[in-house]
Structure formats: structure tokens, C-alpha cells
Amino acid sequence: MTADPVAEKSGFLCMYMSNHPDTLVSYVRYWGKVTEHVVSAKMTAIDTKGMNLTYQTKGGATKEVRVAFDPPLSGYEEVKPRLMSMKADAEEELGMVPAPQITSFRFNPRMLHTAVLLAALIYTTYAPSPDSPYYSPFYAPANTLRTIIPSWMLTFSWSLVVVLHGLESFYTLYLCKKHRTGFIVGAQYWLATLALGFPVFTDMRRQVQDARIESIMKGK
Structure with missing residues (x-):
């Protein structure tokens, strides 16, 4: 053992x-x-x-x-x-020390992963059909995909995005209030969470944790 x-x-x-x-x-x-x-x-x-x-x-x-x-x-x-x-x-x-303040929005490359998936969903959903005057060969993959996947899948995907990102944005608002981001930075985090979901607030939590550790190290 x-x-x-x-x-x-x-x-x-x-x-x-x-x-x-x-x-x-x-x-x-x-x-x-x-x-x-x-x-x-x-x-x-x-x-x-x-x-x-x-x-x-x-x-x-x-x-x-x-x-x-x-x-x-x-x-x-x-x-x-x-x-x-x-x-x-x-x-x-426990209220023994104040919560660290977050004063700037921090972009994390992992947010791009969600942005790519969201862009693919928008492209597939809103690509013009072949009989549209706005159609071009660029939209052919989206139209092909729409004929392959079940008709309910796009609706379900959008519902999932709206519900999850909406709930996650409320949690982000809580973090913004707790860590005193101010209106501008708070709005950046809130809007980013509405669009990209959990990668935004998870990175915010990581930023908070980094600030906590830095504060502890300075106090040593």
C-alpha cells in the first residue's frame, strides 16, 4: 500500500x-x-x-x-x-478580513472556446436557405447541418444557452457586488457572462482567489 x-x-x-x-x-x-x-x-x-x-x-x-x-x-x-x-x-x-476588490475585467483565452461554439450556433441557426436572395455558398454547411440534425435540437440549444447563461449572470452580479467591481467593470462581467457563460465567472473567481493569496503573502 x-x-x-x-x-x-x-x-x-x-x-x-x-x-x-x-x-x-x-x-x-x-x-x-x-x-x-x-x-x-x-x-x-x-x-x-x-x-x-x-x-x-x-x-x-x-x-x-x-x-x-x-x-x-x-x-x-x-x-x-x-x-x-x-x-x-x-x-x-467569517468577516475577519474584507473580500478582495476586483477593479478590472480580465480576459481569459478559454472564453474564446465558448465564443466559437456560440458563433457556430448562430451561423447554423440564421444562415439563409438556398431559396433566399441573401444565400451564398458560404452558408451551405449550415444548411446541410440543419437537414441532418433533429428539428428540435437548435431550439433546445438556444433554450439551454438562455437559461444557463441567465442564471450564471445572476451569480456574476453577486460576485460583482461582493467584490466591489464598480458599475463599468461589473457591467463588463455581467454582459460577458450573458454571452459566454461559466468561463467568465470561473475566471473571475480565480482572479479573486489570486488576490486573496497575494494579500496573505503580503501579510507574512
Whole structure:
């Protein structure tokens, strides 16, 4: 059986994290979902699947909670970035630090993938038929495709785009408000999500996470 690379370094990691008591308390409260008044916490073990934490309540009771990693760590090199990411999420959600502000729209090449698929859908749907005065050989592939696919497929595809992108745009608005983008940047993210969907807000979340990590590193 293959040894757990993180569990092998558990003693060292627990000793290192003992220098960050506030972070351990935030893990217990947020990731451990402990609602009691936690006054102190200690990491007692860690492996690729999660970490064990003991904590003391205001009443003096000592308890233990297991925090699972989702997804599990693939190796020891993932420990630091994962713990830092979890620290940022926990402290922000608990109100210990303000949410990072996003002040610019960031284009990600992955948005082009969705743009190409959307352009193909528009081309196939609206290409003039051979009996149209606007027809040209350029539209022949679209007309051929329309004769091959079921008649309901284009309608279903457009319905899926409208519903999913619409719902995703509401989530983007929530992120824009939370991270104080301002009207112009917020409008850019919202309109981009309406058109291109999840690649936009997933990259925005990645930008937020980068800002969180940068803030933590500056505070070291």
C-alpha cells in the first residue's frame, strides 16, 4: 500500500501550524462548521484527505473535528496552497478580513472556446436557405447541418444557452457586488457572462482567489 505523502509530514505540519493559531480557529469555525465560541485550536494530524483539529470552547471543553479536503490533495506540494486558500475563504466568510476588490475585467483565452461554439450556433441557426436572395455558398454547411440534425435540437440549444447563461449572470452580479467591481467593470462581467457563460465567472473567481493569496503573502 502506497504511503500517504502528507501524513508522513504530519508532525512537521502540525508544529508549523501551531504558529498560526488564528488560522486554525478559522478552520474550525468555517470548515469544521462549529458554531460554538472557539477560543483556541490545534492541528493534531493531516493527510491527503483532510486534517484533524482539536479546539477549546469558551466553557473550557476540548473537542475534535475532522475537516475533509475537497478534492483530496494529490501530493505534499499541494498542502501550502490549499491551506492558504482555505484560510482566505474562511477568514473572508467569517468577516475577519474584507473580500478582495476586483477593479478590472480580465480576459481569459478559454472564453474564446465558448465564443466559437456560440458563433457556430448562430451561423447554423440564421444562415439563409438556398431559396433566399441573401444565400451564398458560404452558408451551405449550415444548411446541410440543419437537414441532418433533429428539428428540435437548435431550439433546445438556444433554450439551454438562455437559461444557463441567465442564471450564471445572476451569480456574476453577486460576485460583482461582493467584490466591489464598480458599475463599468461589473457591467463588463455581467454582459460577458450573458454571452459566454461559466468561463467568465470561473475566471473571475480565480482572479479573486489570486488576490486573496497575494494579500496573505503580503501579510507574512
